[in-house]
Amino acid sequence: MNIVIIGATGYTGSKILAEALDHGHRVTAIVRNAEKLPDHPKLTAARGDVTEPHALAPLLVGHDVVVSAFNPGKDETGRGVPSIIEAVKRSGVKRLVVVGGAGSLEVAPGKRLVDQPDFPAQHKKDALRTAAFLDTLRAEPELDWTFISPAAMLSPGARTGRYRVGGDQLLRNDKGESRISTEDYAVAMLDEVERPRHRRKRFTVAY
Secondary structure, X not given: OEEEEEOOOOOOHHHHXXXXXXXXXXXXXXXXXXXXXXXXXXXXXXXXXXXXXXXXXXXXXXXXXXXXXXXHHHOOOOOHHHHHHHHHHHHOOOEEEEEOOOOOOEEEOOEEHHHOOOOOHHHHHHHHHHHHHHHHHHOOOOOEEEEEEOOOEXXXXXXXXXXXXXOOEOOXXXXXXXXXXXXXXXXHHHHHHHOOOOOOEEEEEEO
């Protein structure tokens, strides 16, 4: 496949990039700093500003799927999410797969993780912005999108190739933990890219 990854050198994007290349796909990495990218014969670097849809859209043209590893929580302008959506539409690429957050997952019917009193205050603004990305996608009538929420704890670790899949509810293991490695999150991402099973839906992955 021809895959374009927005934010390919980031915390999660770099793992998705590595997984996509390991699968043999051709990847265009849209980044601010191309020097952070590895050398690979199937990797093309492209510098782009996610807040400028007119400049971003041409970089997306001709790809089978756009993977957004853009972090809305770090976007003080608020322009990134609408810009990405507009650019995907302009480009003609039909499929958008988004790195989501855990904050919008439910811990009980109608009760989101981000709204719980013990949710870390320093992460709340970021979580709410990422949750708003999901709300925007759900209101979007045209795009074939998927939003993948990780477990509550997403950290570097082993690539086991194993994970559980859920819907809008936070997944926990038998110890009450909700976690997954960035490596296995990337596995889940590529599985969805290659074999779409959650069109116009959010799903979550955890151990």
